[in-house]
Amino acid sequence: MNELDGLKLVEPTSYAQDGYPHDLWTELRQNDPLHKFDVPGWRPFWAVTKHADVREISKQPEIFTNQPRMVISRLEIEEEMEAERARREGEGTFNGMRTIINMDGEDHRKMRMVASPAFTPNALRKLEPVIRETARAVVDQMPNTGGEGECDFVTDVANVHPLKIICRILGMPESDEPLILKLTNQLFGGEDPEFQRDPDRKKRMMELGLEMYQLFSSVAADRRANPTDDLASVIANARVDGEPMSEADTFGYYLITFTAGHETTRGAISGGLLALIENPEQRKKLSADLSLIPTAINEIVRYVTPVNTMVRTAQTDYELRGQQIEEGDAVVMFYASANRDEEVFDDPHSFKVDRRPNPHLGFGIGEHFCLGSNLARMTSGALFRELASRLESVELAGTPERVVSNLVPGIKHLPIRYRLRS
Secondary structure, three states, rough: OHHHHHHHOOHHHHHHHHOHEEEEEHHHHOOOOEEEEOOOOOOOOOEOOHHHHHHHHHHOOOEEEOOOOOOEHHHHHHHHHHHHHHOOOOOOOOOOOOOHHHHOHHHHHHHHHHHHHHHHHHHOOOOOOHHHHHHHHHHHHHEEEEHHHHHHHHHHOOOHHHHHHHHHHHHHOHHHHHHHHHHHHHHHOOOHHHHHHOOOOHHHHHHHHHHHHHHHHHHHHHHHHHOOOOOHHHHHHHOOOOOOOHHHHHHHEEEHHHHHHHHHHHHHHHHHHHHHHHHHHHHHHHOHHHOOOOOHHHHHHHHHHHOOOOOOOOOOEEOOOOOEEEEOOEEEHHHHOOOHHHHHOOOOOOOOOOOOOOOOOOOOOOOOOOOOOOHHHHHHHHHHHHHHEEEEEEEOOOOOEOOOOOOOOOOOOEEEEEEEEE
């Protein structure tokens, strides 16, 4: 396999232009499932494409750590970020920020416990009526005349519903939703010209960091002065090992809860509707039997796989599939490939709303299993219940467009034409 193959796996513009490289992943799984790529301009990396290997790596966080990086970027970007962090070390909260995603070991476990009680099934059950009402209201607002209409499903629906839910949990006013959406798009779509506030990467990231810091520090100060029962208050007043959580860790927690959950759920919702449009017999099956909603949501997460990759760094030499991974090597887990593994999933490239069993890795596995997975299932499930019961017909009204990203390469525009039951 040549270097161009590897470029297709990591170059953000490739995902925007061609979508997920399933053909290449299939070839790798069948012929060389643990392949080391050395792509010019990128850090050498092992491509982990098999379900079993992703599980093995994920369940050994002491060997494969999230530090010093959890995403794969061009070397020039990595070096620029590392130099900037070193130059500004100790200058402010934004530069010392950590999130639970890039923590390891005991630090991760302690920090995860801060918010995990808010995301248990029991804790979320009281929100279910609100989530269903919000889903109904969002679908009610889809443009239509006499039941027929057209819209950009991402901007009009997939953006709106999960954003409203996460803002409700955090206790944020509806007036802040446009700002949070803008910041989320700029954070996860930093390589996408549509979402860039400035062509200069360093400048736009500094501006984005400053705006986020101003928002999050204001929220934290308010909740400390006037604590409520929302998640923003839980984070602002959290204590770890008996001490108040640091400002840097508080900022990191807000960053993840405000943005990551919304971005990934939006990706599942938009990709899920596209899958239903491309597989009309599955849409009809779901509409005829709404009890399939939970299995359909699991299948959407498997088939779409909103989070495409995570990077781990080997802390010691390790043998996997007869290959010698050396200390310091980067391993890139391709969840979207693992979720199409022929050894685990029957007919893996087919979309089946009644697929059982479905041991997908769309929410990860091991200690970094997605903290908000229950909320994501509930939020997506409520919306697809409304859509499945009310869409009499739906088709593409234009070409879908994806975000320029290798991390969360979701659909950013999905023009559709539909007939909607009131």
